[in-house]
Amino acid sequence: MDFNDAPDQGAPVHLGHDARDLKAQLLARLPAALAYLFPAGKIRGKQFVVGDLQGNPGRSLVVELEGERAGMWIDFATGEGGDILQAWAHVQGLDSTRDFPQLMAAVADWLGVPSQPLPRARSKAPAMDELGPATAKWDYRDAEGRLIACVYRYDTPTGKEYRPWDVAARAMRAPDPRPLYNLPQLKGARQVVLVEGEKAADALIREGLAATTAMNGAKAPIDKTDWSPLQGKQVLIWPDNDAAGREYAERTAGAIAAAGASDVAVLQVPADKPEKWDAFDAIEEGLDVWALLREAPRTLVKADAGLPVFSLGHLLDDRSPMPDDLIAPRVLTPGGMIVFGGAPKVGKSDFLLSWLTHMAAGEPFLDLTPSRPLRIFYLQAEVQYHYLRERIQSMGLPESVSRRAADNLLVTPQLRLVLNDEGVARVTQALKRAAAEGGLDVLVIDPIRNVFDGGPDGVSENDNNAMLFFLRERVERLRDAVNPDAGIILAHHTKKIGKKQVEEDPFLALSGAGSLRGYYTTGILLYRPDESRTDRVLVFELRNGPALAAKRVDKSAGRWVELDPHGERLVNRDYGARLDAERRRKHDVILQLIFDEAQAGRVYTATQFAEAFEGRAGLGAERTIRERVGVLATKGYIKFFRNPQDYGREPLARTKFGYLCVEGMTLPGPERIDTDTGEVVHTPVPVKPTHYKCPQTGAALPVEHPDVWVYQEEDSHE
Numbered sequence: 280m281d282f283n284d285a286p287d288q289g290a291p292v293h294l295g296h297d298a299r300d301l302k303a304q305l306l307a308r309l310p311a312a313l314a315y316l317f318p319a320g321k322i323r324g325k326q327f328v329v330g331d332l333q334g335n336p337g338r339s340l341v342v343e344l345e346g347e348r349a350g351m352w353i354d355f356a357t358g359e360g361g362d363i364l365q366a367w368a369h370v371q372g373l374d375s376t377r378d379f380p381q382l383m384a385a386v387a388d389w390l391g392v393p394s395q396p397l398p399r400a401r402s403k404a405p406a407m408d409e410l411g412p413a414t415a416k417w418d419y420r421d422a423e424g425r426l427i428a429c430v431y432r433y434d435t436p437t438g439k440e441y442r443p444w445d446v447a448a449r450a451m452r453a454p455d456p457r458p459l460y461n462l463p464q465l466k467g468a469r470q471v472v473l474v475e476g477e478k479a480a481d482a483l484i485r486e487g488l489a490a491t492t493a494m495n496g497a498k499a500p501i502d503k504t505d506w507s508p509l510q511g512k513q514v515l516i517w518p519d520n521d522a523a524g525r526e527y528a529e530r531t532a533g534a535i536a537a538a539g540a541s542d543v544a545v546l547q548v549p550a551d552k553p554e555k556w557d558a559f560d561a562i563e564e565g566l567d568v569w570a571l572l573r574e575a576p577r578t579l580v581k582a583d584a585g586l587p588v589f590s591l592g593h594l595l596d597d598r599s600p601m602p603d604d605l606i607a608p609r610v611l612t613p614g615g616m617i618v619f620g621g622a623p624k625v626g627k628s629d630f631l632l633s634w635l636t637h638m639a640a641g642e643p644f645l646d647l648t649p650s651r652p653l654r655i656f657y658l659q660a661e662v663q664y665h666y667l668r669e670r671i672q673s674m675g676l677p678e679s680v681s682r683r684a685a686d687n688l689l690v691t692p693q694l695r696l697v698l699n700d701e702g703v704a705r706v707t708q709a710l711k712r713a714a715a716e717g718g719l720d721v722l723v724i725d726p727i728r729n730v731f732d733g734g735p736d737g738v739s740e741n742d743n744n745a746m747l748f749f750l751r752e753r754v755e756r757l758r759d760a761v762n763p764d765a766g767i768i769l770a771h772h773t774k775k776i777g778k779k780q781v782e783e784d785p786f787l788a789l790s791g792a793g794s795l796r797g798y799y800t801t802g803i804l805l806y807r808p809d810e811s812r813t814d815r816v817l818v819f820e821l822r823n824g825p826a827l828a829a830k831r832v833d834k835s836a837g838r839w840v841e842l843d844p845h846g847e848r849l850v851n852r853d854y855g856a857r858l859d860a861e862r863r864r865k866h867d868v869i870l871q872l873i874f875d876e877a878q879a880g881r882v883y884t885a886t887q888f889a890e891a892f893e894g895r896a897g898l899g900a901e902r903t904i905r906e907r908v909g910v911l912a913t914k915g916y917i918k919f920f921r922n923p924q925d926y927g928r929e930p931l932a933r934t935k936f937g938y939l940c941v942e943g944m945t946l947p948g949p950e951r952i953d954t955d956t957g958e959v960v961h962t963p964v965p966v967k968p969t970h971y972k973c974p975q976t977g978a979a980l981p982v983e984h985p986d987v988w989v990y991q992e993e994d995s996h997e
Contacts, residue, residue: 298379301386305363306350308390311484312363313342315389315424316370318467322487331356332369336467342366388426389418411435417477419458419494422466422508428454430477430494443494456505457494464489469744470513472558472572473535475527479517479558486568490558493531501534510539511734513744515572520548520556532580541751543580546572603650605720605766606638609824610647613764615800616754620773620789625807625815626834628661629674631725631770633839636676638721639684645817645830645841652683653720656713657690658706660729664692675837689713698724698753699732707760714761722757725770728790739790740771746791750798771795773804779910781808786820796820805832814842865907868896870916873941877966880947882923882938885909908939909972915990917941918968918982926964936979940968942988 305312313320313327319336320329325345330337331354339356342363343349350363361375368375368382375382415432429444443453460480465471468489474480475496483490493499514535518524528545536543548556561568605611621627637644641652662670667690691709696702713719724730732753733745740746758765773788780788786802789795796802802820813834819827831842872892876883883891889904898904911917919937924930926946931937947961967985972978 298383301383301390302350302362302364304390305367305386308481308485309342309344309350309363310487311481312367312389314461314464314484314487314489316366318464332359332366334370415478417460417481419454419460420463421458422462424463427458428494441495453494453503455503457499457503458505459491459493459508461489461491462508465491465508465512468512470515471509473509473514473516473531474558475519475524476557482559482562483568486562488568488572496527499527499531501530504534506531506534506538509535511541513542514540514544515577516543516545517558517572518545518548520552521554524555524557536580541748544577545580547576547578549575605650605653607648607650608827609821610801610803610819610827611721611766611768612800612823613766614758615823616767616769616798617801617803618769618771618789618795618799619803619805620771620786621805622773622775622788622807625805627770627805628659628725629670629834630805630832630839631723631768632671632674633676635688635721635723635768636684637680639687640680641683642680645832645839652687654687654713654718655689655721655723656710656719657688657723657725658694658730659691659723659725660694660696661726662693667692677838686717694730696730697732698730698749698757702730702732703753703756706757710757710761719761719765721766721768722761723768723770724754727769727771741790743791743793746794747798750794769799773806775806781806781816781818785818862907865898866911866916868898869904869907869911870941872896873917873939874944877944877946878963882928882946884934884938885912885936886934888939912936912972913974913977915971915974915988917972918988919970919972919979920966921969926966936972937970940966 310322310327313329317327317329317334319334320327322328322344323338325343327342327344328338329335329340329342331340340352340354342352351360352362352366353360364382364386365375367386368378371382371385373382373385411433413431414434417430417432418426419428419430420426426446428446431442431444433440433442442451444450445452445454447454459465460477461484464484470489472483472488472490474483474490474492476492480490480492493501493504516528516532516535518528532543532545552560558568561571602613605613605615611617619627619631621630634644634647635655635657638647638649638653639655641649643649659667696705698706710719710722727749728740731740731749733739733742734748734752738745740749754767754769758767771789773790775788785804785806786792786796788804789802800822804818805815806818807815815832817830817832819829821827832839833842834840869888873883873888885905885908888908889901892898892904893901898907908917912919918940920940921931921937923938944966945963946966948964949962950959951962952958953960968982969985970979971982973980
């Protein structure tokens with residue numbers, strides 16, 4: 280039932296506010312309201328998703344955020360649905376019909392719509408008597424949603440005044456300690472933005488960000504504020520652009536770091552912004568605050584007072600020798616980390632064992648050279664003991680290499696543990712025994728997935744925050760327990776890498792790539808460019824040294840060898856030419872089909888086209904057609920139109936881009952009688968594109984000149 284149809288909704292429920300007005304206000308703050316009701320939910324495009332009405336993480340329950348259906352929800356697991364008020368009633372434990380007045384009171388309370396005169400302190404008349412009526416109100420609630428305090432704003436002739444109300448004490452004063460704002464959403468958030476004042480926090484919350492403020496903003500007493508809800512979280516402080524804001528950021532940063540936040544940083548306000556500019560102003564200007572928070576410079580803050588700091592002069596004058604690479608050239612440096620990734624069945628484990636054996640023997644391997652025989656602890660979690668020894672004995676390792684590595688490479692059989700607190704303690708004991716017997720240079724974990732622990736929320740390795748927790752709280756603890764300068768190699772699964780991704784950025788194939796790439800010193804990927812061939816490609820990404828050229832490798836007589844890249848190109852020339860010709864044929868067929876179908880009055884979205892022509896005209900499977908359409912759109916051969924009603928057709932349903940459009944395309948227009956033949960004919964109507972696919976971002980952008988078609992140059996690497 281939609282409460283727009285409630286028979287008594289016109290009845291006043293809160294000092295002149297009726298149910299219709301309250302619902303409109305709720306929809307105007309829909310992202311913030313949903314974050315309050317369901318802290319574990321997430322915004323995905325134009326929808327808010329959560330597991331269920333109980334607020335569990337997941338994606339079964341979907342709430343529309345925009346348009347006529349804003350606030351409407353459906354739980355695909357149960358088939359239930361309703362509007363925002365029904366969701367609110369369920370969360371509050373109310374019956375949406377029987378408890379309608381209580382429901383409206385709860386909504387009005389959250390919106391800050393006063394329902395009764397402000398409570399008076401018993402000790403003296405509250406300040407509001409002399410300040411007049413409140414012009415705004417913000418509620419401070421605990422993590423479970425219970426009201427702790429309220430902050431009232433008054434606009435007086437001399438400026439803004441704020442007064443806190445302690446709910447428990449029923450007194451016009453701040454609670455002790457003072458809570459942070461928006462605690463229900465903070466409870467499930469990993470990344471939090473701290474601003475000055477509730478108005479700026481609400482502005483960010485409406486954008487889908489987890490935001491908070493200290494009570495009293497820049498004037499907040501740091502020692503009287505409870506910062507503990509930020510423990511373990513990544514906190515970015517967004518100060519107002521003035522001296523008070525900078526001081527606020529400096530004072531709060533130290534307190535938040537001391538409270539145990541995993542990361543604390545202060546946003547550097549863009550230099551062109553006016554005095555007192557803040558998050559609210561940024562949104563009023565129409566800025567993309569998500570992009571600003573990702574891209575703007577920031578200053579990191581550390582809790583450790585002993586943080587080492589070096590002057591520029593010191594760094595310029597220090598001519599001491601560079602430390603030896605563990606594996607040259609700069610592939611693994613002391614205290615560094617390699618993430619070695621590959622898709623299943625690409626030969627990753629065989630390659631890794633061969634590589635580690637050579638490193639333990641002090642021997643080069645594919646131009647990767649250890650500084651000395653390295654002592655390596657190989658924690659592997661996939662192969663049981665008997666099958667592990669069978670694999671090693673059948674690898675064809677050179678006898679001289681394997682013998683020199685015999686005592687330096689320590690390998691575990693398949694482990695059945697997770698690197699949680701208990702697992703870290705068990706592995707630490709084994710590492711310490713190994714270090715006591717001869718030191719430890721390198722720790723290898725293979726694969727991450729089998730031992731991954733993403734923290735208390737138990738999220739998978741695909742989540743960047745969970746991956747960061749694993750790296751810091753699990754892997755680094757193991758290293759620090761035995762040798763802070765030890766190198767680490769993490770073996771990690773990837774999805775299969777296509778040619779397009781290889782050209783754009785192959786390392787995005789790593790699960791949790793965002794955190795991994797910001798953390799490792801070297802990334803290495805092994806992939807098979809052609810599933811019909813045995814050769815593989817090894818690509819590198821180095822932080823501590825110059826880029827290394829990719830290597831084409833294969834096993835020959837049981838040993839990994841590097842192939843001659845020039846010879847390989849000659850061998851594959853004919854095969855590549857055939858692939859290029861087939862791509863060009865599909866290109867022409869797709870464009871012609873779109874053109875011909877439009878002349879017959881039929882238009883398609885990309886998905887509809889792929890479904891309609893799957894297996895026809897030699898175009899292959901639906902996925903193949905979709906990929907080719909995407910390439911042609913990126914190159915400008917296909918554009919889109921979103922105004923089918925201008926051509927006498929039904930408006931579009933949900934689609935990211937619109938209907939496909941090619942140069943010169945027409946649709947049948949109004950009927951007319953051919954004066955020569957007397958037949959009924961349709962006058963062709965040219966179709967003009969309204970949008971195109973941005974080749975850099977993939978976004979749908981408006982077309983400025985519909986009559987001008989610009990094509991990207993074709994090549995053979997699509």
